[in-house]
Amino acid sequence: MTTAFSLAPLFRNSVGFDRFNDLFEAAARNEAGSSYPPYNVEKHGDDQYRIVVAAAGFQEQDLDLQVEKGVLTVIGGKRDNSSEGVTFLHQGIAQRAFKLSFRLADHIEVKGAGLANGLLSIELLRVVPEEAKAKRIPINGEKPALN
Template sequence: MRNFDFSPLYRSAIGFDRLVNLLETGQGQGNGGYPPYNVELVSEDQYRIAVAVAGFADGELEITANDNLLTIKGAHANNEQGARNYLYQGITERNFERKFQLAEHIQIKGAHVVNGLLFIDLERVVPETLKPRRIEIK
């Protein structure tokens, strides 16, 4: 029997059980992995996404959340400085759009840029009505 690496299918989903997510969110992002990012489990109900956005000003970044879909866009402002004459260009200056499928009850707590990394803090906030509760037997 062949072993398959399914990690690319669920690496862009936050707050899902990985086994369930494997079947539900195989979203391909045809951007060749640009920009690179990390997803970190900070604590049991807190997550942090770090996206490498070196070369983008804060005003060139846009973060939107809509129906459990987090979208991060980076678009360079049109510079009228003329074409540059690179001898070698290893730093990518292209625009990007990266999407993350969020599980139910995941809320965005904030975002900030430090040293070329965009950090987005997320938290799972389950309403009291959905939390397990103990029923007293009388």
């Protein structure tokens, strides 16, 4: 049973955030292709985020991270089994190839990544340029705002 919910009431008093609503609803949908490998998206402050991907069985050379046009892509390739002569009685550690994509919001930059204890951590930081920051608008100022 799937419970559908809408975040539209949260966005009634906002302008230009329709894209965020779509992103949240897409993330809430349970798509079959997005279940492997499991991952967390964490917020560590106002401008700091981390994506943690469970990459058990993968080494650094088996993983590839790319950012293109605001989309972060994590690709894990199946590595060759170098255990020749080994017969698995049970092979429960999945090492199948995967591809995860994350659409990054405006001004989000990937600052680094690390692999430790089977977890791939990708550090993200929101860097807002000066021209995009809030500006104080004078009321009844000396000069008219529009000529």
